[in-house]
Amino acid sequence: MKQLIAAIALSVVMFPAFAQKPCEELKSEISAKIESKGIKIYQLEIIAPNEVKDQRVVGSCDGGSKRIVYARKAPDTHKGPDTPKDPNTGKATDTPN
Numbered sequence: 281m282k283q284l285i286a287a288i289a290l291s292v293v294m295f296p297a298f299a300q301k302p303c304e305e306l307k308s309e310i311s312a313k314i315e316s317k318g319i320k321i322y323q324l325e326i327i328a329p330n331e332v333k334d335q336r337v338v339g340s341c342d343g344g345s346k347r348i349v350y351a352r353k354a355p356d357t358h359k360g361p362d363t364p365k366d367p368n369t370g371k372a373t374d375t376p377n
Contacts, residue, residue, distance in 0.1 A: 303341040307348055310339055314350070321353045 303326045314322055324338070326346050335349035 300343055301341050303346050303348065306339050306341045310348060310350075319352065323351045323353055325349050325351075 307324050307326060311324060314324075325335075326341070326348055327335075328345070329347050332347055332349060335351065337347050338350045339348035340346070341348060
């Protein structure tokens with residue numbers, strides 16, 4: 281029982297040490313782990329804790345002042361020039377070129 285309490289106390293003390301890491305460094309490490317699992321289309325974003333909504337938090341950095349959130353993106357299946365775009369706005373138009 282004493283060992284369990286000691287382990288919990290140690291983990292509580294050590295957790296803030298992980299949050300001290302600079303955000304870009306932690307983001308790079310998380311990115312490497314994600315890509316090692318074969319996931320290539322995703323987004324990691326560094327945001328303030330109060331900006332977290334429905335995102336999946338995968339890290340905390342800069343002393344706990346920022347969060348790194350993860351979103352898996354669907355692959356872009358549209359590869360051709362089928363949709364004409366307005367040269368001025370870059371938005372899709374209804375008429376072909």
